[in-house]
Amino acid sequence: MFHTSLGRSLSLFGAACMLAVGSHAMAADAPIVIKFSHVVADSTPKGQGALMFQKLVKERLGDRVKVEVYPNSSLYGDGKEMEALLLGDVQMLAPSLAKFDKYNEALQIFDLPFLFDDLAAVDRFQASDEGKGLLTSMEDKGIIGLGYWHNGMKQLSANKALHEPKDARGLKFRVQASNVLEEQFKQLRAVPRKMSFAEVYQGLQTGVVNGAENPWSNIYSQKFYEVQDYITESNHGVLDYMLITNAKFWNGLPQDVRTELTGILEEVTTEVNDQARAINDRDRQAIIDAGTSEIIELTPEQRDDWREALRPVWKKFEGQIGADLIKAAETANSAG
Numbered sequence: 001m002f003h004t005s006l007g008r009s010l011s012l013f014g015a016a017c018m019l020a021v022g023s024h025a026m027a028a029d030a031p032i033v034i035k036f037s038h039v040v041a042d043s044t045p046k047g048q049g050a051l052m053f054q055k056l057v058k059e060r061l062g063d064r065v066k067v068e069v070y071p072n073s074s075l076y077g078d079g080k081e082m083e084a085l086l087l088g089d090v091q092m093l094a095p096s097l098a099k100f101d102k103y104n105e106a107l108q109i110f111d112l113p114f115l116f117d118d119l120a121a122v123d124r125f126q127a128s129d130e131g132k133g134l135l136t137s138m139e140d141k142g143i144i145g146l147g148y149w150h151n152g153m154k155q156l157s158a159n160k161a162l163h164e165p166k167d168a169r170g171l172k173f174r175v176q177a178s179n180v181l182e183e184q185f186k187q188l189r190a191v192p193r194k195m196s197f198a199e200v201y202q203g204l205q206t207g208v209v210n211g212a213e214n215p216w217s218n219i220y221s222q223k224f225y226e227v228q229d230y231i232t233e234s235n236h237g238v239l240d241y242m243l244i245t246n247a248k249f250w251n252g253l254p255q256d257v258r259t260e261l262t263g264i265l266e267e268v269t270t271e272v273n274d275q276a277r278a279i280n281d282r283d284r285q286a287i288i289d290a291g292t293s294e295i296i297e298l299t300p301e302q303r304d305d306w307r308e309a310l311r312p313v314w315k316k317f318e319g320q321i322g323a324d325l326i327k328a329a330e331t332a333n334s335a336g
Helices: 002-029 045-061 081-087 105-111 119-127 129-135 179-187 197-206 216-221 247-251 255-290 300-321 323-334
Strands: 032-037 065-070 143-153 155-158 172-175 191-194 211-214 230-233 238-246 294-297
Touching: 032 045, 045 065, 045 143, 045 255, 081 238, 105 179, 105 238, 105 300, 105 323, 119 129, 119 143, 119 238, 119 255, 119 323, 129 143, 129 323, 143 216, 143 247, 143 255, 155 216, 172 179, 172 197, 179 191, 179 300, 197 211, 211 216, 216 255, 238 247, 255 294, 300 323
Parallel strands: 032 065, 172 191, 172 211, 230 294
Antiparallel strands: 143 238, 155 211, 155 230
């Protein structure tokens, strides 16, 4: 009886071991899933970048890695996506740089109004040691930056003409959840209203807000031009994204997979940033052709007036961002 019990136990142990081995083999064969969630349309630079990343991963890593793309807030809205990344429910995001102030206040530099002259200056700063350092500055918070993706320079849209700073007084502007952007509109004596991106069209349509700030690609793809009478070509700030991943997920990838993904992302980032310029130029023209909004072009003197009116915002956040970092960004304007 003892031998029979022992034999049965050994048989059960052996079966359990075979099941464990089989399960491990199945797990090893299962693809690594990267859920890439974002809040904009597929036709935008970010949307195109996500799809290009998905395509190249499939071509080069086959069944080892599967990228699932969820555009237009279809998985998480912009209020929940960072939490989802930190919990491991998604593995990749490309949030606006305005979303990172609670993780590193220095990243507020990208929201300072009229700091950068153009996208070329933004490129130079992001490629600098200071710019690269910001990508890795949040790893202790569970976030690794993999690159900067452009959307474009922001324009001011409103239901009244904005030629000079005083024209914005009293208007309600939609803002992202950013202290700098709130202060930007308060400095203009306008009223900032935080609102998720998915709600902006209805907000503009119903008058909950009177205006917003967006690159041409967002104004066109989200049809904001249909509900805004005027768009001032202010180029007053940059709407860029940081492509990020969950640090635990990224550091846990097999070395060869991580190396391949890094190479793919470098390619995609170059293409996204090239496309961003082309898409914004195209969408600007499409808005002009639609004829629903009047485009206001600022003279150099008017742009200087706006810059001086908003320069106090730089000073207000200098302690949080760092005077040296702001100086490095200003230097990027003249380096061209």
